[in-house]
Amino acid sequence: MNDIEKNKRREFVSELMNKYVPDRTSLLPILQDFQEKFGYIDEYSQQLIAFELDIHPVEVNSVISFYAFLYDKPVGRNIVRICKNIVCEFNGSKEISDAVIKEFKINPGETTPDGKLTFEHVNCFGLCDKSPSMMVNGEIFENINKESALKIIKELK
Amino acid sequence: MKKELRSPVSQRPFNAENINKTGIGAEVSIELNGKKLRVPLGRSILDICRDNNIHIPTLCYHEDLCIAGNCRMCLVEVEGMKNLQTACSYPVTSPVKIKTFSNKVRKARKHIVDLMLSEHYGECYSCVRNNNCELQRLAREYGIDSYEFGHVCEPRFEVDDSSHAVVRDMDKCILCRRCVRTCIDLQEVGVLEAVNRGYDTKISTFMDTPLNDVICINCGQCINRCPTAALHANDPSDQIWKAIEDPSKHVILQTAPSPRASIGEEFGLPPGNSMTGQLNTAARMIGFDRVFDTNFSADLTIMEEGTELLGRLKKAIVDKDKSVMLPQFTSCSPGWVKFIEHFYPEKLDYLSTAKSPQQMFGAVLKTFYAEESGIDPADIVTVALMPCAAKKFECNRPEMNSSGFKDVDYGLTTREMAKMIREAGLVLPELPKSSFDDPFGEASGAGLIFGSTGGVMEAALRTVYELVTGRPVPFKDLNIEACRGMKGIKEASVKLENCIEEFSFLEGTDLKFIVAHGTANAKVVMDMLIKGELEGYHFVEIMACPGGCIGGGGQPIPTSESIRKLRAKAIYEEDGASAVRKSHENPKIKYIYEKYFTDGPCGKISHKLLHTKYTKRGKFIN
Known part of the structure; x- marks a missing residue:
């Protein structure tokens, strides 16, 4: 990472430190805000945040790795998450996932080479009554099928 | 002066000493395995059992560290509670009836050991902690004779031996997080932490960086507290044996003050027995040409x-x-x-x-001593018997060569010295005493x-x-x-x-x-x-x-x-x-x-x- 990028991140982290109490209890909101701006939390910024909060970088890393919605590696512009829990699977989520995998030639957890799309499996949205369900960039789609899911994803920019 | 521990309040050890024992309710009547007792309010079941000579198996519990309660080995039955309770994290606050070895408890503990073994790769006889392993001891205690839940047959992780001091073998890890608490709470270095979630959980350094490249200070406290061999020291004894067996090499051992006070423990003696004289004899019998005192x-x-x-x-x-x-x-x-x-x-x-x-001695040996005794410093191999893992890193520092050679060639820990003594077939406590060699024996x-x-x-x-x-x-x-x-x-x-x-x-x-x-x-x-x-x-x-x-x-x-x-x-x-x-x-x-x-x-x-x-x-x- 070059110095310009580092400076950008350093400035934003110091902004966040003013926004929240600079204490380890503020870690999650800080990480969420950071990810919203930069897409993912890189190694450098993890350490930056850790030292500002007087905790250890590995603790920040541990929190990021624990939560499925936090990333320490670059992700695509759009994130598609399809539920793979048992209810969704009974209602055909596996076929939808397979169609996405086939269509975009990526495995779960991977990003397309053009950086447009990241596809992931998740464990449950709590929407079993409207299964199968899918989340695209934070927006929930219920009762999807193969065709509708692919249509939604293809319309993404 | 010491600031608060990092651990949340719920994880800190309960301390009976801080409780006012004079007022009403300062003591509680409990029944432990049918025996009536009066115990201080807030004392944990584990401490009460230890006070009463009842053995409770533990893995994640360590005296020096905060309570974690994640290994579940210390489960006991508390009457009125639906589930079994962890003795280490259960403070007694009401008159309860506790059973420490009921059928339910024994079965649960056995299953826990079995489950740990199902993900524990390796065989005991090819392990550095053989006979000094807490998991092995528990497996014996609970009579494990088969792997009820299977056993991993292939290593899942690469051994990280990048560091001069500490080797991490995550295949042996049972995720008790003692190392995490040691590194973060006790030493405040913060190299190790659990990453990922559920079945994928593992103990990792920052972004899985090799230990040599992170901010590890090599203190080795994690090694001392690891219940298994997931963390152990980088052992140079093979190279030392090689140097000893090479007749052209003049191998010198310098022994630090601490190993002599503790090496007896490796041979079954209680702590606090000084073995200075015996250690000198053992070192000479092993084949070190000179034994000097680091105290010099x-x-x-x-x-x-x-x-x-x-x-x-x-x-x-x-x-x-x-x-x-x-x-x-x-x-x-x-x-x-x-x-x-x-x-x-x-x-x-x-x-x-x-x-x-250690380094001063190395420099003196390869200059002053070499000149005095007429030995080419290139032929001198200096070994430092130290109580320390970080000394292994120190002697490999690039600036530590002021004598023109590597000042100290190998750092040897107390445990590794004990291993060498055992390999040589010696029983340390039975050896005669002898003193250090001149000129640095005083x-x-x-x-x-x-x-x-x-x-x-x-x-x-x-x-x-x-x-x-x-x-x-x-x-x-x-x-x-x-x-x-x-x-x-x-x-x-x-x-x-x-x-x-x-x-x-x-x-x-x-x-x-x-x-x-x-x-x-x-x-x-x-x-x-x-x-x-x-x-x-x-x-x-x-x-x-x-x-x-x-x-x-x-x-x-x-x-x-x-x-x-x-x-x-x-x-x-x-x-x-x-x-x-x-x-x-x-x-x-x-x-x-x-x-x-x-x-x-x-x-x-x-x-x-x-x-x-x-x-x-x-x-x-x-």
Whole structure:
């Protein structure tokens, strides 16, 4: 990472430190805000945040790795998450996932080479009554099928 | 002074001592396995059981660390509770009935061991912790004779042996998180933490970086607390055997003060038995050509560090030199040196430039000793028996070659020395005693107490006070009790009166000093320094490991405060019985300053050989 990028991140982290109490209890909101701006939390910024909060970088890393919605590696512009829990699977989520995998030639957890799309499996949205369900960039789609899911994803920019 | 532990309130140990025992309700009546008892309110079931000689198996529990309650080994049945409860984290607050070995409890514990074994790769006979493994002991205790839930047959992780000191083998890890709590709470270094979730959980460094590239200080405290062999020291004994068997090599062993106080534990003796004489015999029988006493170079360290301190004081008081940094910090502990290099690189000027005793000895052996005995220094192999994992890193530092060769070739821990002795078929406690070899076999008691926290300070005061005033320190039997004991941060002062003329500028000065052990306490002291609260202090001793070297990362496992106290007692007893108890009175020290370091302590020659420089490392990993 070059110095310009580092400076950008350093400035934003110091902004966040003013926004929240600079204490380890503020870690999650800080990480969420950071990810919203930069897409993912890189190694450098993890350490930056850790030292500002007087905790250890590995603790920040541990929190990021624990939560499925936090990333320490670059992700695509759009994130598609399809539920793979048992209810969704009974209602055909596996076929939808397979169609996405086939269509975009990526495995779960991977990003397309053009950086447009990241596809992931998740464990449950709590929407079993409207299964199968899918989340695209934070927006929930219920009762999807193969065709509708692919249509939604293809319309993404 | 110690700030609050990082762990959440719910994870901190419950302490019965802090409870008012006079009021109503200060004690609770409970029934333990059918026996009626009165116990202090808030005492954990585990502690109550230990008070009553009932064995409760534990894995994640460790005396030095906060409660985690994640291994579930200590489950007991508490009447009225739906589930089994962990004894370590259950404070007794009401009259309860507890069963510690009912059918339900035994079955649950057996399943837990079985489940741990199902993910524990490796066989006991090919393991460094064979016969000293807590998981193995539990498997025996609960009669595991088959792998009920399967067993992994192939390694799932790569062994990380990038570090000179600590090897991580995550296949053996049972995720008890003792290392995490050691690294974060006890040492405040923060290298290890659990990452991922559920079945994928593993203990990892930052972004899975090799241990050599992260901010590990190599203290090895995690090794001491690991219940299995997931963490162990990088063992150089094969290379040492090779050197011993090579007739062209002159292999020298220097033994530090702490291993002799603890190596007996590896041979089944209780802690606190000094094995100095037997260890010398064993080393000779193994084939070391010379056995020297590191205490000699500890004395040398005192001469250098003490002189450096007096020099700094003179510059600060007489010359009013603002660039002189006071207080002076000791530099004997390689873990602490790496800690300050990483976390407080801008404060490195406070650190004494004197090398640690191990490195001083290495430099002396490959120069002075080589010349005196007519041996080519290229043929000398120096091995340092140390209680320490960080010494392995220290002897591999690139700047440690002032003799023109690698000053110390191998750092050997107490455990590895015990292994070599066993390999040689010797039973250490039964060996006859013998003394160290000349010319570095004579050492003072001051050098010996380096092994315990406060020892360097005590030794330095004995010398500095006498150099300045011409009289011995005004303490009974030269025992400076203020330096001793296991309190995290100790401070005291000695008034310098009737100084000799050379040091008249110190007349009436209150020599104030601080002793801290464990890098968590070191951090507190450094934060005080940054805030300017150490104004007026002159000398600070810091040891990276809790208890000082006797609790070092290379010492026999297990460790606990009571064990460390016993080891320290052994060292202090040996010091009390020494003929020479002050570093500057050691005849060999006088001799070497007359013969070799002719321009005295902190002179040109000694600066070249006995002093070092430090690297500003910083906290960021790229």
